[in-house]
Amino acid sequence: MEERSRATRHRTLKGGKIVFNNGFSTINCTMRNFSETGAKLVVTSVVGIPDKFELTMDDGRHFSCAIVWRTATELGVAFSS
Incomplete structure (x- = not known):
């Protein structure tokens, strides 16, 4: 896959949760790379994940995404x- 990001991404392996539906729905994810402007997330399936959501990392950081x-199992x- 061709790198599409304008910012330099750094490889990482951190757990987190995709949070939507006013906090009533969560999906576990793994952050595989990270930059100041975005990230690549790996999930079991992207089915049901809305176009905008909150990302809560296991280390306490929060991002609006x-x-x-x-793809079938990854999100940029x-x-x-």
Whole structure:
């Protein structure tokens, strides 16, 4: 896959949760790379994940995300404010 991000991404392996539906729905994910502007997330399946959601990392960080691209098990997200 061709690198589409404008910001340099750093490899990582951190757990987190995709949170939507006013906090009533969560999906476990793994962050595989990270930059100031976005990340690549790995999930079991992208089915049911909305285009915008909150990302809560196991280390306590929180991000508002918008999906830029998706495959069957991966999401490319941009961080928004």
